[in-house]
Amino acid sequence: MLLRERDTQKGVLVSVCDPDCLGKTFENEAATLAVTEEFYGGPDAVEATREEVVAGLQxxxxxxxxxxxxxxxxxxxxxxxxxxxxxxDGTRHAQLLWV
Known part of the structure; x- marks a missing residue:
């Protein structure tokens, strides 16, 4: 999995994706999801284990x-x-927001 973390004014923003999703666009009846290199990849993204992904999401x-x-x-x-x-398009997506 690709894991990217960055600091924002609202706290830590984490993006995680399966490598085979990167660069693709998916749709459903209501919306489009673009898994861009700019947001999910780039030089700050790292290949991560399950444990590293969980730690990042936490x-x-x-x-x-x-x-x-x-x-x-x-x-x-x-x-x-x-x-x-x-x-x-059969690809799963979730968002996480801690308040």
């Missing part, structure tokens, strides 16, 4: 998670509820 105030594996890790860790997972 540090996040806001997170965007794309892909079967990445969303599955967030679900298994209890950080995302299954009811909050969206589907775009």
């Amino acid at each position: 540090r996040a105030q806001i997170a965007n998670i794309v892909g079967e594996t990445a969303v599955g890790v967030a679900l298994e860790a209890g950080l995302v509820d299954e009811d909050a997972v969206l589907e775009f």
